[in-house]
Amino acid sequence: MNYPDKVTVVEVGPRDGLQNEASALSVAQKATLVDKLSVSGLPIIETGSFVSPRWVPQMADSGPVFGSIRRRPGTRYTALTPNERGLDSAIDAQVDEVAIFAAVTESFSRKNLNASISETLQRFAPIMERARSLNLPVRGYLSCVLGCPYEGEVSPAAVSQLTRQLLDMGCHEVSLGDTIGTGTAGSTGRLLDTLLTDGIAVEQLAMHCHDTYGQALANLVIALQYGVATIDASIAGLGGCPYARGATGNVATEDVIYLLDGLGIEHGVDLPALLEAGRYISQQLQRDSQSRAARALQAAADNSAD
Ligand code: HMG
Ligand code: MG
Numbered sequence: 001m002n003y004p005d006k007v008t009v010v011e012v013g014p015r016d017g018l019q020n021e022a023s024a025l026s027v028a029q030k031a032t033l034v035d036k037l038s039v040s041g042l043p044i045i046e047t048g049s050f051v052s053p054r055w056v057p058q059m060a061d062s063g064p065v066f067g068s069i070r071r072r073p074g075t076r077y078t079a080l081t082p083n084e085r086g087l088d089s090a091i092d093a094q095v096d097e098v099a100i101f102a103a104v105t106e107s108f109s110r111k112n113l114n115a116s117i118s119e120t121l122q123r124f125a126p127i128m129e130r131a132r133s134l135n136l137p138v139r140g141y142l143s144c145v146l147g148c149p150y151e152g153e154v155s156p157a158a159v160s161q162l163t164r165q166l167l168d169m170g171c172h173e174v175s176l177g178d179t180i181g182t183g184t185a186g187s188t189g190r191l192l193d194t195l196l197t198d199g200i201a202v203e204q205l206a207m208h209c210h211d212t213y214g215q216a217l218a219n220l221v222i223a224l225q226y227g228v229a230t231i232d233a234s235i236a237g238l239g240g241c242p243y244a245r246g247a248t249g250n251v252a253t254e255d256v257i258y259l260l261d262g263l264g265i266e267h268g269v270d271l272p273a274l275l276e277a278g279r280y281i282s283q284q285l286q287r288d289s290q291s292r293a294a295r296a297l298q299a300a301a302d303n304s305a306d
Pocket of ligand 2: 016177208210
């Protein structure tokens with residue numbers, strides 16, 4: 001089986017994880033989490049989002065969070081920007097990269113962005129233009145690529161068409177969001193088959209798997225076999241999506257690193273430092289980590305200390 005030699009792990013916990021937390025964390029707690037993640041050597045940390053505080057109040061302090069973090073050379077600190085106002089705030093916060101986000105279904109687009117798919121794409125056009133003039137890289141997200149909470153099954157052809165549109169608009173990559181985690185190894189394979197057959201370069205794809213049905217690692221193994229070499233993950237499996245009820249967090253970063261180590265794939269992340277970041281945020285939120293690998297490694301360490 002062919003696997004990539006090296007994988008880029010995109011840490012989305014401080015954004016995708018914390019946007020869904022009921023208990024508000026302080027700016028200092030959020031910045032400490034990002035700093036601990038930086039120490040682990042993660043190459044990309046999605047640190048916040050510049051969206052409407054009416055829609056996602058948990059991210060209202062992203063500006064101060066960016067102002068409080070210690071930036072590690074070699075790590076890119078990124079944020080979501082749904083409109084030009086968000087881009088202005090992101091530029092003020094000196095982000096290294098921004099992300100626009102669209103959905104494959106009209107219902108999810110309306111719930112998440114209060115606009116149709118084509119309206120959201122029109123709204124992104126001036127973001128792309130300004131980002132280009134500033135040499136600011138833009139990532140594209142597509143939600144509901146393997147199922148929608150409102151419309152059910154989604155056609156791979158629709159995902160392919162929107163992925164192409166986001167790339168043609170100038171996104172350097174598209175992160176394929178299994179927003180509600182209903183994807184399986186079978187549907188992940190069928191989706192990637194369609195995208196690659198349609199001529200989309202695998203280097204421009206990332207996988208973003210929420211683990212609601214416990215399928216994320218299986219789906220990632222399939223994606224790796226197709227050559228996908230960028231994987232989104234969330235420390236301690238934090239998160240969900242405020243507009244997809246019942247969706248749980250992304251696959252845990254610790255579990256992805258354990259998987260990559262098992263396959264001998266290079267990733268550049270220090271697992272003990274990552275575990276420390278996961279312990280920290282789980283303590284702050286007063287809950288158990290959702291990472292099975294982190295829990296098992298902690299139990300093994302506790303046993304050997306006895
Ligand atoms: P709207 O209500 O249609 O827009 O929302 P609006 O222009 O009427 O703005 C409403 C209010 O928000 C106004 O304030 C604006 O000024 C303010 P008011 O005058 O009522 O006091 N506002 C802003 N404030 C700060 N920053 C901004 C901004 N924009 C407007 N940038 C809008 C449209 C797009 C703004 C809204 O729908 C929105 O913010 N949506 C974001 C929702 C979101 O963040 N969802 C979660 C992230 S996506 C995700 O999790 C999926 C992903 O992980 C992949 C996957 O898993 O599938 C990426
Ligand atoms: Mg997500």
